[in-house]
Amino acid sequence: MPRPPHPHSPSPGRHTALRKTLVPVALGALLAGTLGTGSATAAQEDDPGLVRVSGAETAADRTEIAGTGVSIDLVEEDGTLLATATPDDVDEITELGYGVDSVQLPAEAMHPDPGYTSYPEVVEQVDALAAEYPDLVHTEVYGQSYEGRDLVAVRISDDAAVDQDRPEVLFTHSQHAREPLTVEMALHIMEMLTEGHGSDEQITELLETREIWVLPNTNPDGTEFDQSEDAWQDWRKTREPNEGSDALGTDMNRNWAYNWGCCNGSSDDPESITYRGHAPESATEVEALADFVRGREADGEQQITTAIDFHTFGELVLWPFGHTYDEVTDGMIQDEYDTHQALGELMAESNGYTPQQSSDLYITDGSINDWLWADQGIVNFTFEMYPSSMDDGGFYPPSDVIEEETARNEEPVLDLLGYADCPYRIIGEEETYCG
CATH class of the missing domain: 3.40.630.10 (Zn peptidases)
Known part of the structure; x- marks a missing residue:
């Protein structure tokens, strides 16, 4: 749902640099490199990764997407979604008619920060x-x-x-x-x-x-x-x-x-x-x-x-x-x-x-x-x-x-x-x- 701006809101266009269009045949490989795998082993093609989903204009649309089993991590101000999804999830979301892009994070973003408390x-x-x-x-x-x-x-x-x-x-x-x-x-x-x-x-x-x-x-x-x-x-x-x-x-x-x-x-x-x-x-x-x-x-x-x-x-x-x-x-x-x-x-x-x-x-x-x-x-x-x-x-x-x-x-x-x-x-x- 649209949200009013506040002092910590990003300026328009700041997300653009993060976008990378998915090539369907390479979907698993792309997702495996976007985030930590959730396991102690190397990233696999069926591991979840971060994606941006477009075309979800209403809460009902977002519910439909969440129903595939993904975690909707953020509803952005322009109405697009950030979600954690497996390749199978992405296939299902695409079949529902929504657009999906991979989000590639810089490697340093996933380094554990010793400033956090174990x-x-x-x-x-x-x-x-x-x-x-x-x-x-x-x-x-x-x-x-x-x-x-x-x-x-x-x-x-x-x-x-x-x-x-x-x-x-x-x-x-x-x-x-x-x-x-x-x-x-x-x-x-x-x-x-x-x-x-x-x-x-x-x-x-x-x-x-x-x-x-x-x-x-x-x-x-x-x-x-x-x-x-x-x-x-x-x-x-x-x-x-x-x-x-x-x-x-x-x-x-x-x-x-x-x-x-x-x-x-x-x-x-x-x-x-x-x-x-x-x-x-x-x-x-x-x-x-x-x-x-x-x-x-x-x-x-x-x-x-x-x-x-x-x-x-x-x-x-x-x-x-x-x-x-x-x-x-x-x-x-x-x-x-x-x-x-x-x-x-x-x-x-x-x-x-x-x-x-x-x-x-x-x-x-x-x-x-x-x-x-x-x-x-x-x-x-x-x-x-x-x-x-x-x-x-x-x-x-x-x-x-x-x-x-x-x-x-x-x-x-x-x-x-x-x-x-x-x-x-x-x-x-x-x-x-x-x-």
């Missing part, structure tokens, strides 16, 4: 933060990944060791392994809140009236693999084997147990980058995270009231639903939609992102966005962080942007925390819904 380093930093701020930081392990790594949750409040009766806010990061800037966002949130307590009036008050959960990396196996070689591996999924297939991994953000696989918004092919798994919550990491959220219920009431799931890239603030284009529908009345929209637009005012319903891009199903709201009643958002184009690094922007691009979300995070006691206050309906 999973062992995340654990070290969390432990150090808990030691420095023992009253403010409580850590717990809510499960193990498929490969046996601890899945860590961090609770931040003025008395973090005690589970108090307060509104809770959830921040999740790195469901998709190839999005390392989201992990840096988690570290920034934790540092901002702990350092601000006692010196910043707003943060101090929030820590005295809220409990904040930060899950800094929900897919550590994928992250470790993505950073394991001398080039980024462009790995999105988990690393758990799929029975009956040589393909590894499930797309965590298509594996959630609300309208799973309902609406042509995910793939049933284990080879696909958007593979939804063989059943809802079949991914080890999704089941653990869902159990963690369900475990925050007390006396039959979910204590988590608001949440953000951080992703890259595209600079968007998205809200549910993703499985339908409808705003008011089964599971979403007008006041509920208006609350999501108003909060989304408020947060976008300060970070410069584009606010919109998730399905305005294209249909997705089995997403955390939809599950958190429909199953748990949590007002929630997906942030697609910097950059707004592939020109600025795509999934792997240089690490020298980390400080600026994480600080860019300080005010939205604080805004969401501020409304956690009663999200409906933003539409003036606190008496109706919050007693």
Whole structure:
């Protein structure tokens, strides 16, 4: 969908230099050279690569393209799409009548950047933060990944060791392994809140009236693999084997147990980058995270009231639903939609992102966005962080942007925390819904 310009928007024509027309007979070879392969072996002709798709003018067009099993990585301002696709995907997209060009990235764009934080380093930093701020930081392990790594949750409040009766806010990061800037966002949130307590009036008050959960990396196996070689591996999924297939991994953000696989918004092919798994919550990491959220219920009431799931890239603030284009529908009345929209637009005012319903891009199903709201009643958002184009690094922007691009979300995070006691206050309906 067309998006208004903002300070980080690319100028017209900047994408032109990236284009290379595909020669059909050489399609596999071209794609194999565009990105990291997602495996530790040399690129093969059936490996996914980055393509630009033209002719998709509507959300329905984009949904049709996503239904082939590709990952739509960006909707560009001129309406073209950047997508990660296999040669078979490209053949199917071409048969649907859309144009496809290969995108050749410079080799240096895929070199791992030591400025990003590995999973062992995340654990070290969390432990150090808990030691420095023992009253403010409580850590717990809510499960193990498929490969046996601890899945860590961090609770931040003025008395973090005690589970108090307060509104809770959830921040999740790195469901998709190839999005390392989201992990840096988690570290920034934790540092901002702990350092601000006692010196910043707003943060101090929030820590005295809220409990904040930060899950800094929900897919550590994928992250470790993505950073394991001398080039980024462009790995999105988990690393758990799929029975009956040589393909590894499930797309965590298509594996959630609300309208799973309902609406042509995910793939049933284990080879696909958007593979939804063989059943809802079949991914080890999704089941653990869902159990963690369900475990925050007390006396039959979910204590988590608001949440953000951080992703890259595209600079968007998205809200549910993703499985339908409808705003008011089964599971979403007008006041509920208006609350999501108003909060989304408020947060976008300060970070410069584009606010919109998730399905305005294209249909997705089995997403955390939809599950958190429909199953748990949590007002929630997906942030697609910097950059707004592939020109600025795509999934792997240089690490020298980390400080600026994480600080860019300080005010939205604080805004969401501020409304956690009663999200409906933003539409003036606190008496109706919050007693």
